[in-house]
Amino acid sequence: MNDLDVLRVFCAGDGRHGNLLGVVRDGRTCPDDTSRQALAARLGYSETVFVDDPERGVVDIRTPGTRMDFAGHPLVGVAWLLDVEELRPPAGAVWARDDGEFTWITVRPEWVRGKRTEQYANAAEVDALPAPPPGEGWLYAWAWEDESAGRVRARGFPRRPDGVIAEDEATGSAAVLLTARLNRALNITQGAGSQILTAPGPDGTVEIGGRVRFAEPSQVRFPAPA
Numbered sequence: 052m053n054d055l056d057v058l059r060v061f062c063a064g065d066g067r068h069g070n071l072l073g074v075v076r077d078g079r080t081c082p083d084d085t086s087r088q089a090l091a092a093r094l095g096y097s098e099t100v101f102v103d104d105p106e107r108g109v110v111d112i113r114t115p116g117t118r119m120d121f122a123g124h125p126l127v128g129v130a131w132l133l134d135v136e137e138l139r140p141p142a143g144a145v146w147a148r149d150d151g152e153f154t155w156i157t158v159r160p161e162w163v164r165g166k167r168t169e170q171y172a173n174a175a176e177v178d179a180l181p182a183p184p185p186g187e188g189w190l191y192a193w194a195w196e197d198e199s200a201g202r203v204r205a206r207g208f209p210r211r212p213d214g215v216i217a218e219d220e221a222t223g224s225a226a227v228l229l230t231a232r233l234n235r236a237l238n239i240t241q242g243a244g245s246q247i248l249t250a251p252g253p254d255g256t257v258e259i260g261g262r263v264r265f266a267e268p269s270q271v272r273f274p275a276p277a
Contacts (some may be wrong), residue, residue, distance in 0.1 A: 054080055057096075060128040061221035061245040061261035068244040070221035071266055072128040073099035073121045078111065084118075090117055096126045097209070097216045108138040108145075115215040121162040123259055124225015131152050131263035153248065155260035160231035168232065173203035183208035184217040191225035196240070198256050203229070205241045221245035227257045 054077045072096045079086045079102040091113035098119070099273030101111040110129055112119040114127040121142035128139060130147035131154040138145040142162040148155050167187040171177050179192045184190060193205040205226070207219035220242035230237050230249040239247040249259045 052251060054160070056132060057266040058128045058132060059264050059266050060131075061223070061241070061248050062264050063244045064262075066262070066264055068220065068243060068246075069262070069264065070124045070219065070242075071096045072125055073101065074125075074132055075101045077107070078103040081162075084253065085138050086114075087111065087113055088118070092215075095215055097219050100125045100129050102133070104139075105133055105135070108133070108135045109185075110138055110140050112140055116211060116213040118225075120164075121157075121158070121224065122149075122263075123227060124221055125259055126156050126158070127154050127259065128154055128195055128263050152204055152261075152262060153260040154261070154263055155258050156260045157252065157256050158256055159229050159255065163228045166191055166222075166228055168224050168225065168229050170194060177204050177206055180206060180208075180258060184211045186210065189225075191222065191229065193229060193239075199263050201235055201237050203237050203239045205229075205239050207241060208271065218242065221247060221261070223247065223259050223261075230257045230258040230259070231268060 056074045058072045060072050062069035092115045093174050103109040112122050112125050123149050126138050145249050146157045168191045171194040174196050177192050192221045193203050194203040196204045207214050207222035225237045226247045226249050228237050234251050236250040251257055
């Protein structure tokens with residue numbers, strides 16, 4: 052697909068890691084629900100975004116199995132790619148900014164649904180979890196690495212029925228939820244080494260940011276022919 056960009060969102064400081072994101076810049080190439088869901092399933096990324104209006108920031112977010120009103124890493128990635136100040140997923144208006152290294156979005160934690168956070172005693176316990184751990188429902192496992200500094204070790208497990216994604220490399224929405232519950236700024240290391248930064252706002256919002264890069268060609272999974 053000529054209009055498909057693949058990004059890595061929430062990269063580490065050396066530019067590695069990050070969660071892969073597919074972005075279809077011209078949503079008209081997949082005009083209906085069936086074709087969009089089929090493409091998202093064939094790509095197999097945790098999320099794929101279809102841009103319906105780049106000037107107004109109107110976007111449609113899909114997992115391999117469903118449509119989402121809100122998701123964190125897709126919106127950070129699209130904000131970086133389109134260089135816009137506002138995005139409009141179904142959940143509502145999302146403000147975006149870029150400080151040169153990090154791209155930030157401001158969102159509402161009540162948009163995060165269906166995810167559960169669970170604190171573990173230490174980072175070693177989080178690292179030792181199988182992928183995915185036994186149980187049902189979206190699990191965000193976390194532990195303090197340095198509580199005084201707000202440094203967190205986390206892993207995210209969708210545990211969806213389709214089983215396409217066993218572990219999410221970097222999960223913006225879960226980081227938003229954790230930030231709101233702890234009510235403090237966090238520096239989160241998730242997955243193999245992705246970095247997510249967050250800060251609660253005075254109006255109940257949460258700002259979340261990270262580095263975004265284009266994925267190397269070897270990481271890109273193009274859809275199989277229909």
